[in-house]
Amino acid sequence: MSTLLLLLGCVGTPTDSTDTAPTGDGAYHVQWSTDPSPPNAGSHAEITATVIGPDGAPVKQLTLFEGAFLHTFIVPRDLSEFVHVHQEDETDVTTDELKSATFVYHAEFEEAGDYLIDFDFASEGRYLAEIGQVTAVGEPAEADAPTEDDATRRVVRDVTAQLVWDVAPIAQQEAEWHLHLIHTDGKEKSEVTDLVQWGGADAHAGMVDWADTRFFHTHAWYPGMENAAPGDAMPSLYPGPDLPFHYTFPTAGRYRAWTQFARVGAPDDEYTVPFDIVVGE
Ligand SMILES: [Cu+2]
Structure with missing residues (x-):
């Protein structure tokens, strides 16, 4: 199998060229690979990723x-799932790993086909990202295209989430919406009021733009968030039942947003709730 696909996310100097001084292209990059290469559908692959700075060094x-x-x-290209992983989910980052900006962790590729892979990191007060592609092989295959889904109510485990628009999404204007969460245990229904911060935020929303396969990320809205720097603590404001979001979508079109949050009874077992967002002109 070709390893070429794995290199699509890498533009910098190969990590094995340690005998020569690194020369960067002035931008940040992530050099990454998977083992096996390519990943197999239905199994976990190990990901090794190194964050390279503008000077070409880790x-x-x-x-x-x-x-x-x-x-x-x-x-996946068919947007049927959303995987969010870190080395810290599995093992602590050692001093040596941090010095070499190299992280090793695992992810499952459920189906064969193309996947978008986005790496988010921060340095010198800035959020940075690298986006690439990886193709898993085997069976079963992904669908050819995403299935549009305009539902505004979604049940995930014991939570029913209702998507409510407060300011409708229009390109380049700040949209506002919230998720209203109802605990749904059989017939019993009550408002969710036991949310706890997960991943440092009351909630996260990862959003993919269908047409251009771009990736965006935001958090539950809080006053002053537009001025926050990476690493600043986010306030814990929303135990439920409502989780508010503000976001300015750059272009019109269909996005799929996955909102992630956790409840006090299982603070590490996050919920992931998908909704499609259609942004108008
Ligand atoms: Cu994360």
Whole structure:
């Protein structure tokens, strides 16, 4: 099998060229690979990722934010699932790993086909990202295209989430919405009031733009969030039942947003709730 696909996310100097001084291209990059290469559908692959700075050397000043130095999001082209992983989910980052800005962790590729892979990190007060692609092989295969889904109510485990628009989404204007969460245990229904922070925020929303396969990330809205720097603590404001979001979508079109949050009874077992967002002109 070709390893070429694995290199699509890498533009910098190969990590094995340690005998020569690194020369960067002035931008940050993530050099990454999977083992096996390519990943197999239905199994876990090991991901090794190194964050490279503008000078071509591993970044020594990565900022810890939302509980991790490197956040990885993996989404199939058919947008049927959303994977969000970090090395810190499995093992602590050692001093040597931090010095070499190299992280090793695992992700499951459920189906064969193309995946978008997004790496989020922060350095010198800035959020940075690298986006790439990886193709898993085997069976079963992904669908050819995403299935549009305009539902505004979704049940995930014991929570029913209702999507409510407060300011409708229009390109380049700030949209506002909230999720209203109802505990749904059989016939019993009550408002969710036991949310706890997960990954340093009351809630996260990862959003993929269908047409251009771009990746965006925001958090439950709080006053002053537009001025926050990476690593700043986010306030705990929303135990439920409502989780508010503000976001300015850059272009019109269909996005899929996955909202993640956790409840006090299982603070590490996050909920992931997908909704489609159609942004108008
Ligand atoms: Cu993360």
